[in-house]
Amino acid sequence: MAAVTSASPFARASPKMIDAAAAAASGRPLKLLTLLLVVQGDRVLLGMKKRGFGMGKYNGYGGKVEAGETVLEGALRELHEEAGIKATDATPRGRMLFEFRGEETVMDVRVFSASAFEGEPTESEEMTTEWFGVDKLPFDRMWADDRHWFPILLDGGFFRGYFEFEKDKIVDGVLERTADADTALKAFGASK
Numbered sequence: 001m002a003a004v005t006s007a008s009p010f011a012r013a014s015p016k017m018i019d020a021a022a023a024a025a026s027g028r029p030l031k032l033l034t035l036l037l038v039v040q041g042d043r044v045l046l047g048m049k050k051r052g053f054g055m056g057k058y059n060g061y062g063g064k065v066e067a068g069e070t071v072l073e074g075a076l077r078e079l080h081e082e083a084g085i086k087a088t089d090a091t092p093r094g095r096m097l098f099e100f101r102g103e104e105t106v107m108d109v110r111v112f113s114a115s116a117f118e119g120e121p122t123e124s125e126e127m128t129t130e131w132f133g134v135d136k137l138p139f140d141r142m143w144a145d146d147r148h149w150f151p152i153l154l155d156g157g158f159f160r161g162y163f164e165f166e167k168d169k170i171v172d173g174v175l176e177r178t179a180d181a182d183t184a185l186k187a188f189g190a191s192k
């Protein structure tokens with residue numbers, strides 16, 4: 001999988017480039033979102049989004065963090081609401097900022113992974129549940145940035161990135177593998 005990562009045009013980002021991207025976002029409102037990928041051995045649980053933002057795309061499970069909950073609690077709640085399961089070993093893996101041209105708000109997505117869970121994956125009103133082999137991920141039907149950071153996630157690594165989108169196409173981006181989760185989380189200043 002590492003070969004895919006090094007082939008990514010965004011994987012050559014230096015910390016300086018990440019800082020420059022962070023500066024571009026500073027002072028702008030951030031929308032805090034979670035994304036949890038269940039990875040079990042050589043398979044990944046993904047859902048096709050049935051409505052709203054990202055409709056028709058395959059993704060992990062997640063959404064807005066609610067008042068009074070931690071980011072991890074938000075990630076676990078969304079997984080349970082959308083896929084009917086409770087992850088028991090969720091761990092932070094990365095932080096990505098997404099800017100959409102013409103929009104003031106920048107999306108601040110905290111990425112988690114888990115390998116163990118309780119319950120049976122069950123389709124919800126928002127998402128389907130399907131297992132995909134790690135070599136058969138449907139990148140053509142996922143967000144365009146995913147093909148760049150998934151190899152790092154599947155490799156057991158940590159990452160931080162910033163992508164600018166025009167509708168659902170990437171116009172610019174930087175992505176960096178980090179030594180640990182803390183470095184990824186602190187990538188863009190104040191983090192909770």
Ligand SMILES: Nc1nc2c([nH]c(=O)n2[C@H]2C[C@H](O)[C@@H](COP(=O)(O)OP(=O)(O)OP(=O)(O)O)O2)c(=O)[nH]1
Nearest residue numbers: 033034035052053059061062063064107109143145
């Ligand atoms: N894989 C991937 N996920 C992304 C990208 N951008 C992005 O926002 N996401 C994730 C983060 C969240 O899990 C999800 C967006 O959250 P959402 O709009 O579904 O939030 P929600 O469920 O709370 O919203 P709602 O029910 O209130 O409408 O999409 C991306 O580029 N790649």
